[in-house]
Amino acid sequence: MFGLNLDACIIDLPEKYYTLHDYEKGVARWCPGCGDHAVLSAVQRLCKEEQLPPEKTMFVSGIGCSSRFPHYMNTYGFHGLHGRAFPVACGIKFRRPDLNVFVVTGDGDCCSIGAGHWIHAIRYNMNMTVLLFDNQIYGMTKKQTSPTSPMGTMSNTHPHGSVLPPINPLLTTLGVSNVSFVAQTADWIPSHLYATIRKAYEHPGFSFVKISMRCPKFMPAAVDAKVSDKEHVCLLTHENGVPVDDATGRVFSNHLEHDPTDMNQARQLAANEEISYLGLLYQNKAALRYDLYGAHNLNYTPEQKIAAINQELERFTV
Amino acid sequence: MNQRNEVSDTPVQATDRQVKLKQHVVEIISDSGEGAQKAGQSFGAVCAKMGNGVWTVEIIPADIQPPPRTKESASGIRIRVGSKKMTNAGDEADLVVAFNEIAPYSRIDQHAFKKGTLILIESMWADHDAPEVRENYARALADFKERGYRVFEIPMEEECLRVAPGAKRGKNMWVLGMLCHIYNRDLSIAEAQVAHSFRKKSEAVVDLNLKLLRAGYGWAAGNLELRFDIPAMEQKQDMVVMNGNEALGFGVLAAGIEVCSMYPITPATSASHQLAESIEQAGGLIHQAEDEIAAIGFAIGSSYAGKTAVTITSGPGLALKTEFIGLGVMAEVPLVIIDVQRGGPSTGLPTKVEQGDLLAALYGQPGDTPKIVMAPSTIEECFHFVILARQIAEAFRVPVMILTDANLATGVQPFPRPQLRPEWLAPPIDQSAWQKGVNPYAWSEETGMSKRPIPGQKDGMYTLTGLAHTEAGKVSYSPEQNQHGVSMRSRKMAAFGNSLKPPRVHGDESGGDLLVVGWGSTRGAIEEAVDSARESGYKVSALHLHFLSPMEPGLKEIFDRFKKVITVEINYSDAPTDPMITPENRRYSQLAWLLRAQTLTDVDCFSNVHGQPLRPGNILEMITSRLNH
Ligand SMILES: Cc1ncc(C[n+]2csc(CCOP(=O)(O)OP(=O)(O)O)c2C)c(N)n1
Ligand SMILES: [Mg+2]
Secondary structure, eight states, rough: OTOOOOHHHOOOOOOOOGGGGGGOOOOOOSSSTTTTTHHHHHHHHHHHHHHHOOOEEEEEOOOSSSGGGGGGBBBEEOOOOOTTTTHHHHHHHHTTTTTTEEEEEEEIIIIITTTTHHHHHHHHSEEHHHHHHHSSSSTTTTSSSSSTOTTTTOOSSOTTOOOSSOHHHHHHHHHHHOOEEEEEEHHHHHHHHHHHHEEEEEEEEEEEEEEEOOTTTTTTTHHHHHHGGGGGEEEEOOOOOOOOOOOHHSSSSSSEEEOTTTTHHHHHHOOOSEEEEEEEEEEEETSOOOHHHHHTTTTOOOHHHHHHHHHHHHTTOO | OOOTTBBBBSSSSOOOOOOOOEEEEEEEEEETTHHHHHHHHHHOOOOOOOOTTTEEEEEEEEESOOOOOOOSGGEEEEEEEEEEEOOSSSSSSSSEEESSSSSHHHHHHOOOOOOOEEEEEEGGGOOOHHHHHHHHHHHHHHHHTTTEEEEEEEEEEOOOOOOOTTGGHHOOOOHHHHHHHHHHHHHHHHHHHHHHHHHTSHHHHHHHHHHHHHHHHHHHHHHHOOEOOOOOOOSSOEEEEEEEHHHHHHHHHHTTOOOOEOOOOOOTHHHHHHHHHHTTTTTTTTOOOOOOHHHHHHHHHHHHTOEEEEEEOOHHHHHHHHHHHHHHHHHHHHHHEEEOOOOOOOTTTTTTTTTHHHHHHHHSSOOOOOOOOOOSHHHHHHHHHHHHHHHHHHHHHEEEEEEHHHHHHEEEEEEEOOOOOOGSSSSOOSOHHHHTTTTTTOOOTTOOOOOOTTTTTOOOEEEESSSSBBOOBBBBHHHHHHHHHHHHHHHHHHHHHSSSSSOOSSOOOOEEEEEEEEEGGHHHHHHHHHHHHHHHHOEEEEEEEEEETTTTTTTHHHTTTTTEEEEESSSOOOOOTTTTTTTTTOOOHHHHHHHHHHOEEEEEEEEESSSSOOHHHHHHHHHHHHHHH
16 A cells, blocks of 8 residues: 555564563552662562563562562562472472572571571572572561571560571572572662662572661661661672672772682671671672573473383383 | 202192192292392282282381391392282282291291291201301291291202302392292293393393293202192283382373472382483473472472472471471462371381371361372372372362372282373463453352463463462452452362262172271272172171362262271271270271261271281271171
8 A cells, every 4th residue: 555565664663661560569568668668679670671571570489578579579479488488489490491580588588497498599509589688687577586686686585685696698608519699789779789689680590699678667776887887888899790880889988899709708708797798799600500400301292201101111011 | 859848747738730829928038138029029020921910019128238147137028929900918928938047037027927838948058157057047947837837948049059150149030930930930921021120231141040040940840849820810901010109100200290399208209219210201300309398399389380290208298398288278289299108106117008197188287278188099090190180280279189108109010001191291381371350369159260370471470379368369368358268279179079979889889787998008908808708798898988188979878878887097096995995085097087077977997007008817807806796
């Protein structure tokens, strides 16, 4: 018609452009001032920037305030059992390489009841982004001591102060064989939070991000000091690390150039109890990945399967 | 005849004539590592090939490497051969081949022999260098005689050494040859079997073992006057011979289950060993998790993502899986859970049989957690039930538990080779767009059933939660909503139960004096006992349940046709005569509890926790004593 070749005019548009709105679901019911809100925004932004199809994206969590996260994402979600997000996430990823898997876990969820799974999930090194919401307290159950609570923390289970030194999640993760990505960030530095989660998302393997998290309700003291006293924060810089933008770099003026392949230095930095080093502590893209093993024999045809079983049955036939 | 051959007082029966038998129980026992099991398996395979019914079960020492010539080291195999299909390991042994005089005592402890049991024992110990060995041997032989066994001394090693120097280790194949002659087996079938079982070895090894086989056969022909024949049925079909765990493994493969996620535990582990051999070629994988909780969590994750999964465990592992099973029920995730039961509670009797997990399977989780529980009663059913379980799990969006036990796990039985069907295999996952507006839990008011979205399905996004939730999958603590959700999950049980047929009475459907009810691995022994009792005129029948939750329908009506109903189970119950026990406080065995509650029938029970498969003879005794009473 009119001598126009319509086919030639059609531009190859992406099927759909996802907006932030496409990833939002409901109204998050965390306390005002809770750090979880900031992570939610950063993650939704990541999904949009990366144009992750919501149906191909999975958030897996355990139980806790932080583990409510999947309910606020308009993606697939698995809000399972306290401490058990890792096995579920690994099971999902094992035979579904096409899914983008995120794990959201709390300090109690990951470092206490789920500690065994945490260690093994590091070692499995399956491609997933792990966000540890470390508010150093049990939020959901109303202020009990967490394994990451600093010694002396007054809680409902230790009204006179907790009696053991805390677990250091970074150091623990760095100590597990086959570890491939360890980073730290903080909920109150949005640009760094976003850049770190993005770096983690891009890493091909189990990317562990410890997010220092405010719990204004039960643990205001723990983080307030760091929020106000910038001397206790040091940003790690490196061309292969988490990028630091100028504004953030100016506000947090302590910087340290750290090569993320340097495991020894990573461990030293992680062990420092005075200063929080934010950024990429360690990365090894070559670590062995169990999800690649899991996906090596997908989609066999019924004929292939039956032939293989018949061959095996042969051994048992008299 | 060899001079030292027969030491019994009673002469052996008819020399040139074969004694015709309906069935015989043979045991081969040795120190572990002497190959008794291989000899027994081969003998079983030869019998199966000739068309006999066979049930074999291995006798396994508890320790990995116990010291030789001790009771703890006794290792071996029991082979029950019959004219008809053999459904259980039978009563006491009829014929025993013993590689030393100590091994039989481990079986005597288990009451495995009877007066008249034939014991064919390696005679080399009589001339052993160490006097204490010679003495011990002589003492044992005298004791065997005292106990009424008929003892034959067999120069096994001496004869093997004649075939080839250093042929000591081939004693088992020589014994196989001897047994083949005693039981009138076709030597060429035995030769083929031996060649088959050594096919991965060098030609020289195969030849040596064939020589030993023939030597044993020939020696028995020239020196032994034991000749038995167990007529066989004509064999038309190809048969497979495997144990229950292997059958479970094949079931997993044939169901097209892609992920088997497990943590090692006796007696379940060997199912995964079998799978590990072949699942990869069939397009699936085994995941050995860090513990049983992770194993089921992994399986649930996999299944949530559309890849049906199975987790295989035993009692202690089942206990750990409890919370995830509850989540599976709550969030309606299809899953197959296999529990190969062992003796409990706690670590209990790891290698022994018990049916003690029934109530834990049904009620082991907090809250109301209706799920489907089924129990295969034969090795063949172990295979088919996995296929069925996957289909039910998917259709009803629910965890399905399969209860087997150590008896089925280790029992070996031939059955017709399955003709695999593509429709048994899990279909590829649905990745078409989800219909907008349809909830992830759009429960049918009628059946409680709903269809689940699979990650990857456009517009199907929802967050699975173990919290109380609405049809939309939204967390809700509303009283009505919770009542509704719980009742919808329960309604699925009714919907499934209504699709089941009433179980078939074995014996007389119209009724009688006693109905013996069982479940799981005890079926063969129960029905054999009931058949014998009926032959003697007792009005007794058997009923076997394959579904325990929900139960098959029509039970009450069947029970009403019998004067007495009793369950036979391998789990604990108080005896009515025990101190302190009254009809009110008596703790019944597990199926009996369920049947009493479900049918308001005064169901009695007969059970023990000896860790042994029930013998038909014991059940028969129970039947006759109840009915003569
Ligand atoms: C098996 C089990 N044990 C205990 C609980 C109770 N519980 C729920 S959340 C929680 C602690 C959560 O703390 P954390 O993981 O730090 O998450 P937060 O709420 O601080 O984000 C506990 C103990 C549970 N739900 N399940
Ligand atoms: Mg916390």
